[in-house]
Amino acid sequence: MNTAFSCVGCGKCCNDHHVPLTLTEARMWAADGGQVIVLVEGFLGNGLGLPVQQREHAERRSVEVRSGASEAFVAITFAAYNVGPCRNLDEDNLCRIYERRPLVCRIYPMEINPHIPLNPAIKECPPESWEKGPDLILGGELVDQELAGLIQRSRQADRDDIRAKDAICALLDIRTTALKGDGFTAYLPDMSAFATVIDHVAQQPLTNASSDWQFHVSGDDIAGQVLAAGAEVTTETPLNYAFISLRAA
Ligand code: SF4
Numbered sequence: 001m002n003t004a005f006s007c008v009g010c011g012k013c014c015n016d017h018h019v020p021l022t023l024t025e026a027r028m029w030a031a032d033g034g035q036v037i038v039l040v041e042g043f044l045g046n047g048l049g050l051p052v053q054q055r056e057h058a059e060r061r062s063v064e065v066r067s068g069a070s071e072a073f074v075a076i077t078f079a080a081y082n083v084g085p086c087r088n089l090d091e092d093n094l095c096r097i098y099e100r101r102p103l104v105c106r107i108y109p110m111e112i113n114p115h116i117p118l119n120p121a122i123k124e125c126p127p128e129s130w131e132k133g134p135d136l137i138l139g140g141e142l143v144d145q146e147l148a149g150l151i152q153r154s155r156q157a158d159r160d161d162i163r164a165k166d167a168i169c170a171l172l173d174i175r176t177t178a179l180k181g182d183g184f185t186a187y188l189p190d191m192s193a194f195a196t197v198i199d200h201v202a203q204q205p206l207t208n209a210s211s212d213w214q215f216h217v218s219g220d221d222i223a224g225q226v227l228a229a230g231a232e233v234t235t236e237t238p239l240n241y242a243f244i245s246l247r248a249a
């Protein structure tokens, strides 16, 4: 597959997109007065919730935790909460923090997950951005090596940050995950508490957070599979999060 691309500066990717942030970027977002959304998904040690070929990538960006009698792996995303235009987008569709914009803003429209191929049809970029410009992908390979380096940095940050994110979540009482493929749990932490906890965790030696995770799932059939594996499933009404279902209605 060959794909040409040239950003036309339409600013659509800066609207209604929660931008995943590294831990350092999330702290910066808090310092700037922005809101972070915490998105959580996990899978079980027996593989429930995960296609086999995705296991290595998913495991490397997850933290191994306990849920009831089961081993589980939880991936935690801190993202800029962008409902409508990003707080840094100006009237001319230019980024006010361009020189220090997050890694993911530099990578879009490329994918970070190696199991998700670039699909222009589902990207915000208008047709003209795909009609001219330099080759982005030639023969299925990304051409721009600088961009490839940014993608690698983003993947590495996911791996480097995950244990600290788990410790931060434990202190913020974020302990319910969705099952990968079934949905996400989404939290909007108080940002001054979020910043304080990040700084606190940064000053401590990292130990595995001791508290267990529980699963919030979309229906009784999936709950039955999770329970059969020995993991814990909540049936409580969520108090501090929303469940975003990925299940077709
Ligand atoms: S930080 Fe800048 S580039 Fe990133 S979404 Fe916001 S306005 Fe767009």
Ligand code: SF4
Residues within 6 Å of the ligand: 006, 007, 008, 009, 010, 011, 012, 013, 014, 108, 109, 124, 125, 126, 129
């Ligand atoms: S949506 Fe695509 S073309 Fe528009 S600003 Fe973002 S990257 Fe550029």
